[in-house]
Amino acid sequence: MGLLDEIRSDYHRQLCGQVFFIDESGCPNNADRHNTSSLALSKSILSQLGHTLLDAPIKSQTAGQHFEQITCAYIKSAFTHLQHLRPGDWAFEVNQQIENFEQYEHLADLSKILHEHRELQATLGDYLILPDIVVSRFPVIDSVINQTELLLEPDSAARLTPIRKANSGKPILHASISCKWTIRSDRSQNSRTEGLNLIRNRKGNTPHIVLVTAEPTPQRLASVALGTGDIDCVYHIALPELQSAVEQFGNPAIKEMLDILVYGKRLRDISDLPLDLAA
Numbered sequence: 001m002g003l004l005d006e007i008r009s010d011y012h013r014q015l016c017g018q019v020f021f022i023d024e025s026g027c028p029n030n031a032d033r034h035n036t037s038s039l040a041l042s043k044s045i046l047s048q049l050g051h052t053l054l055d056a057p058i059k060s061q062t063a064g065q066h067f068e069q070i071t072c073a074y075i076k077s078a079f080t081h082l083q084h085l086r087p088g089d090w091a092f093e094v095n096q097q098i099e100n101f102e103q104y105e106h107l108a109d110l111s112k113i114l115h116e117h118r119e120l121q122a123t124l125g126d127y128l129i130l131p132d133i134v135v136s137r138f139p140v141i142d143s144v145i146n147q148t149e150l151l152l153e154p155d156s157a158a159r160l161t162p163i164r165k166a167n168s169g170k171p172i173l174h175a176s177i178s179c180k181w182t183i184r185s186d187r188s189q190n191s192r193t194e195g196l197n198l199i200r201n202r203k204g205n206t207p208h209i210v211l212v213t214a215e216p217t218p219q220r221l222a223s224v225a226l227g228t229g230d231i232d233c234v235y236h237i238a239l240p241e242l243q244s245a246v247e248q249f250g251n252p253a254i255k256e257m258l259d260i261l262v263y264g265k266r267l268r269d270i271s272d273l274p275l276d277l278a279a
Contacts, residue, residue, distance in 0.1 A: 003081060004078055004081070004271060004274070005271075007074065007077050007078050007081075008074075008078075008270065008271045010074075010077075011070065011071075011074040011237075011270065012049045012051055012237070012238065013051045014070045014073075014074075015067070015070055015214075015237065016046070016049060016051035016052060016053050016054075017051065017052060017053070017054065018054070018066045018070060019054070019058075019063045019066045019067050019070070019181070019214075020046065020053045020054060021053055021054035021055075021056065021057050021058065022046075022053060023057055027039060028042040028043060028046055029057070029060075029063065029181075030042050030181060030182050030214040030215065030216060031043070031216060032182075032184060032217070035217065037217060037249060037251060037254055038216055038217045038220075040245070040249055041216040041217065041242065041245045041246065041249060042216040044241070044244070044245035044248060044249070045216060045238050045241045045242055045245050048238070048241040048244060048245070049238060049241060060181075063181060064179070064181055067179050067181050067214070068094050068095075068132045068133060068179045069094055071133060071177070071179055071212055071270075072092050072093070072094050072133045072177075073092075074270070075092055075133070075135065075177070075273060075274055075277070076092035078271075078273075078274035079092070079135075079274045079277060079278065082274060082275065082278040085275075085278040085279075086277070086278040086279075088137045088138070088140070089137065089138040089140070090135065090136070090137055090138075090174070091134075091135070091136045091137075091138065091171060092133070092134075092135055093133070093134050093136070094132065094133055094134075095130055095131075095132065096130075096131070096134045097129075097130055098129050098130075098131065098134075098173065098176070098198070099111070100170070100171070101134070101136055101170060101171055101172060101173035102139075102162040102168055102170040102171065102172045102173070102204060103172065103173055103202040103203055103204035103205065103207070104173065104198075104201065104202060104203070105170055106203060107201060129176075129194050129197055129198065131176040131177065131178065131194065132177060132178050132179040133175075133176075133177035133178075133179065134173060134175065134176055134177070135173075135174045135175035135177070135208075135277060136171035136172060136173050136174055137163075137171060137172050137174050138165075138171050138172075139162055139163050139164060139165040139167070139168055139169065139170075139171070139172065140163060140164065140165055141165045141166070142154065142164070142165075142166060145164065152164070154166070162204065172204070172205075173207040174207055174208065174277065175207050175208035175209075175210065175277055176194070176195075176198055176207050176208070176209050176210075177208075177210050177211070177212060177273075178190075178191040178194065178210070178211045178212070179211075179212050179213070180211060180212070180213045180215070180224075181213065181214050181215075182213070182214065182215050182220075183213060183215040183217075183220040183221065183223060183224055184215075184220065189223075189224065191211045191224060191231060192224065192230045192231060193230075194209075195209040195230035195231050196229075196230045199229075199230070208232055208276070208277060209230070209231055209232050210231065210232050210233055210234070210235060210273065210276075211224060211231055211233075211234045211235070212234075212235045212236075212237065212270060212273070213234065213235075213236060213237070214236070214237045214238075215236075216242060216245070217254075218246065218254050218257040218258040218261060219254070219257055221234060221236070221258075221261060221267060222257055222260075222261060225261050225266040225267050226260075226261070226264075226266060228266075232276075233265070233266060233267070233268055233276070234261075234266060234267050234268075235267075235268050235269065235270050235272065235273045236267060236268070236269060236270065237270050238269070238270070239262070239267065239268065239269035239270075240269060242258070243258065243262070246258050
């Protein structure tokens, strides 16, 4: 077993021990009790993972917070071993306003204006976004840029690029990661809206914009995964286990939809995410 496999297994162990539970009716908390396929697929995934679950229910808000924190820790742990692919000084954080980052610092001024002139909010809306998880890179000092050869003098070229700390002290947003434990309401579509706002309102490069979910039903995954432009990709906490569960369930329509998502490059496993961020 490779190291990334071990980190993935530990991720599942923590999710099972801190987020997953089965209620008194036998329904896992990522399943829809009124949907036969959702119930069967969720139970199959948990059986394949084989970790001990919570022995008592927790509030959905608490479960969501744990999901974000555990996923953030997983990405940080896996990405740390990929420094040879994507070197740099990185930060992995939960619930950070995007105006704290280089590409979006101008939104703080815009938000202040909207706050002072509330009549404009109805027309312009609210531009500030609070992603569940952010990955950012800190700018580097000239000595790091010059570590193999003299590329820059203090007063030479490249005076505007944000990767150079002499130009900007703000971290550069590398990824915005939305965490949705399930996809059962219109609120799940907020990820698309946030993605579009990140694309439209940036000054600089576009960060990775992705969604991580434990939703077991391919049709509901399709509601956020199909199409392109606002979300890079959707990542499932246990895609191989979901594929096995769908195979066992034996519904051709469900299998076809999952195949469309996977082979159409719209759905990947959580283990793919750290490597995609390093690309």
